[in-house]
Amino acid sequence: MAKQLKVTWSKSTIGCPETQKKTIKSLGFSKLQQTLVKEDSEQLRGQLNKVNHLLTIEEID
Structure with a gap:
């Protein structure tokens, strides 16, 4: 099985390009x-x- 990533958007994009x-x-x-x-x-x-x-990233198997 291929690796998967659990990605959470944790910070706002206000002020970002x-x-x-x-x-x-x-x-x-x-x-x-x-x-x-x-x-x-x-x-x-x-x-x-x-x-x-801006993200929190975790690897899951």
Whole structure:
């Protein structure tokens, strides 16, 4: 089974650049404190690295 990541949007995007706001939306978040489970991939890791200061990320097996 492929690794999965549990990603929680934990901090607001107020004051962040527009590109970071768009990255949060493209990840599938719509509300603060929302948690999503995503399949681990290089593309996902790149997006998460761009906004990692706004997220809480956990690996799950």
